[in-house]
Amino acid sequence: MQVISSGGKMASQWLQTDSTRIFGERLDVVVGECYTSPRIRVDGEKVAIETLRKSENYQGLVRSSSSILRLCNDLATYTAEREKGDAPSSIDCYMQEHDTNEEESREAVRDLIVETWKKMNKDAYDRCRLPRSFTNSAMNLGRISHCLYQNGDGISAPNQEKKYQINSLFLEPILVKGSEN
Structure with missing residues (x-):
């Protein structure tokens, strides 16, 4: 919880002082570890956070x-x-x-998303000792992110198509077919 609190505090300070931080620094602040419980349940499987943290792939998957x-x-x-x-x-x-315009910056962010997917795939499938349910959940967060934000903001301002999806x-x-419900 401390990581989340300190990140929120820093972002708030940036807003109050009207300052813009460097790209990597912003990602470090806004992307934090989201698990505060000593155990989490992933697809019905109880997983100890400490067990996850011991894996070299854990931090990469959560961050990616x-x-x-x-x-x-x-x-x-x-x-x-x-x-x-x-x-x-x-x-x-x-x-x-980088002294770029909006479109160049958007393209750089898209490129970073592609590179992050490559890293996440490597962390999830290359000698990964984490429970498959955990790696699937991490991968699904990335997939859902694309679904929700493709063609606009699917959370704050969803259009009819997004609501339907x-x-x-x-x-x-x-x-x-063939189910009895």
């Missing part, structure tokens, strides 16, 4: 899946958040650090 979520969100919400005066996004940080993927039962 969280980074993909953050970067997809930044791509989808950048314009609306800038108009509201929200804290600088990764696009702002990249523009300032979310409803049909997550809320409506899938009818299987």
Whole structure:
């Protein structure tokens, strides 16, 4: 919980002082470890956090899946958040650090997402000793991030198509031929 609190505090300070941090520093602050319980349940399997942390792949998977979520969100919400005066996004940080325009920065963020997927795939499948349920959950967070933020903000401002996608993927039962329900 301390990681999350300190990250929120730093982001708040940046907003109050109207400062934009370097690209990598922003990712380090906004992408933190999300697990505060000593045990988590992944697909019905109890997994001790300490067991996960001992694996060399754990930090990479958590960081990669969280980074993909953050970067997809930044791509989808950048314009609306800038108009509201929200804290600088990764696009702002990249523009300032590399003296680029918005489109060049967006392209760099897309490239980083691709590179992060490559790293996450390697961490998930290359000599990974983590429970498969955990690696699948990390991979699914990345996949869901793309689904929610593809073609706009599927969380704060979902359009009709996005509402339909979310409803049909997550809320409506899938009818299987031959099932008796």
